[in-house]
Amino acid sequence: MKFSTVTILVVIFASTTATALAASVRIRMPKGPVRPDSYIVVLKSGTNMEDHIEGITRISTRSPGSEFLLTHRYEIPNGYSAHLTGASLAHILSCPEVAYVVADGITFTGHDLREVNERDVTERNDVAAKIGDNPVKRCGSGVDIYIPGAGVYRGHSCFGTDQVILGKIFGPYEDGYSGRDTYVAALAAGLGYGPATGAKVISLKVCDNYGMGYASNLVAALSWAYQRKFRYGHPSIILLPPNMVGDNYLDQVIQSLIDHGLHIVIGAGDRGVNAESLSPQHLAGVNTIGAIDNLCNFATFSNWGPAITASYLGVRVKSAWSDSNTDSMELSSTDGAAAGVAGLIATRLGQHDEEPAALTSDMIDHALPLVVKAPRDTPILRVVGW
Numbered sequence: 001m002k003f004s005t006v007t008i009l010v011v012i013f014a015s016t017t018a019t020a021l022a023a024s025v026r027i028r029m030p031k032g033p034v035r036p037d038s039y040i041v042v043l044k045s046g047t048n049m050e051d052h053i054e055g056i057t058r059i060s061t062r063s064p065g066s067e068f069l070l071t072h073r074y075e076i077p078n079g080y081s082a083h084l085t086g087a088s089l090a091h092i093l094s095c096p097e098v099a100y101v102v103a104d105g106i107t108f109t110g111h112d113l114r115e116v117n118e119r120d121v122t123e124r125n126d127v128a129a130k131i132g133d134n135p136v137k138r139c140g141s142g143v144d145i146y147i148p149g150a151g152v153y154r155g156h157s158c159f160g161t162d163q164v165i166l167g168k169i170f171g172p173y174e175d176g177y178s179g180r181d182t183y184v185a186a187l188a189a190g191l192g193y194g195p196a197t198g199a200k201v202i203s204l205k206v207c208d209n210y211g212m213g214y215a216s217n218l219v220a221a222l223s224w225a226y227q228r229k230f231r232y233g234h235p236s237i238i239l240l241p242p243n244m245v246g247d248n249y250l251d252q253v254i255q256s257l258i259d260h261g262l263h264i265v266i267g268a269g270d271r272g273v274n275a276e277s278l279s280p281q282h283l284a285g286v287n288t289i290g291a292i293d294n295l296c297n298f299a300t301f302s303n304w305g306p307a308i309t310a311s312y313l314g315v316r317v318k319s320a321w322s323d324s325n326t327d328s329m330e331l332s333s334t335d336g337a338a339a340g341v342a343g344l345i346a347t348r349l350g351q352h353d354e355e356p357a358a359l360t361s362d363m364i365d366h367a368l369p370l371v372v373k374a375p376r377d378t379p380i381l382r383v384v385g386w
Contacts, residue, residue: 026093030105030247035214037067038104039089042079042249047097049078056088063087072170072220075227076256077249081216102249105215109149109207109241139198140346145188146225146238148218150178150211152203153322158190159201167202168224170217176209179322183329184239186320187339188346193319194339196346202228211241218244222253229262235349239342242267242335246279258285263349263356265289265342267314267334268303275303282307285356287345287363289338290378291315302334304378309360310367311378312337 027039043049053070060068066086073080081104084092092098146167154164154177164185166175185201186193204221207213222238229236238257246254254264265287268275275281281288281303291302291314298304299315314337321329348359 026098026101028100028102028247028249030103030215033106034103035106035216037083037085038071038081038214038216039084039092040079040081040102040104040216040219040249041092042077042099042102044097044099045078047078049073049080052095052097053080056092059091060086060088072216072223074219074223076223076260077219077253081220100249102215102247105247107207107213107215107218107244109211109213109218109244140189140196140343140350141198142234143196143199143346143349144202144229144232144234144236145185145196145199145342145346146202146204146221146236147181147185148204148206148221148238149181149241150207150209151176151181151205152185152201153177153182153320153325154203155325156182156186156190156320156322156327157325158186158192158320160191160197163189163199164201164203167204167228168221169205170220170224171206171213173205173208176205177203177322178209178211179329180211180241180335182322183319183331184335184339187317187336188239188343190320194343196343196350198350199343199346200234215250219250219253222257226257226260226262229260235263235346235353236261237263237265237342237345237349239339240264240266240280242269242281242333242338246281248279251280251283254280255283255285258283258356261355263287263345263359265338265345267291267336267338268308270301270333270335271303272301273303274305275307276305278303278307285360287338287341287360289314289334289341291332291334291337298378299332299334301332302337306378308378310341310363312340314340 056068060066066088068088069083071081152164188194189196189199189201191197206217206221268288268290280286287309288307290308290311291299292311293315314334315332316330317336318328318330321327
């Protein structure tokens, strides 16, 4: 029986389209906009990633109109990100070794650092307990604090020589920095601003200088931090931006980091909503930090709820800024509160390494409960006692 070339092409096209349609339910769509034709591909445990990539490359090479451009390889999770079209994507969607595929989300790693007025804190119903200066004297020597974002201004005078390191640039960006990253880095480890002045700050550039980037870059940075921790053996903290858009797959990545001994700290967020609805703030192993003022009033802009691990000073906090090597700014946010807690955790780890669960439990045990008005039984804890 003879078939025309047109008939054969129609059959092949129909078969490929049917395969792609049948498997398209495996593409997970994150919240918000996505990068066109860009995907994060997560492989099943035990899959040899290089063999898988080699197979997709062969298919792309011999398939006109098919594109396969690798952008990142990941160790956590076992997978990669790539620009994919045509037969390459269709084959990946039908591969038995593929656990799932996620469309590459557009993320904003910016912040809500801002000036606030007196109405932005709740009224107390007890005698105010002043936080005062941080009593911690230890400096966190030997500890690494990773800050993914637009970049930390390494030339600011509050940082010691080679204290801030450019870890790596993830994505099509040039070396740069932002006020936000400089501000939080100093609150964690800057002389005169943060407690962990002996800790190293590892700046991971995952977005442009305005804070816009892609989830694939963030996952690559987290995977790189994991690899670096085990290369050098340093106790490690990742200070995540609170406004990042998380999802189930990102929760899995962060949970893997916690399981492998990395400490995760993130601001609860600054929208006055329940942090339990946010990712990754809701994860049990994440240190989710709310904001209070210097009279221990809970900030009304701070997200609240049972997901909060502790609260810390986050209202009218002065820290370094990036306009000059001596610049500073007084701002308010849970981002700043989380940075202070990251510095406290670094001072603790500088004395002796601890697993994330044990350290968080100890932090809560040694914190001072505060009797304040706060939404929905939010745990209000002052981080002291170390």
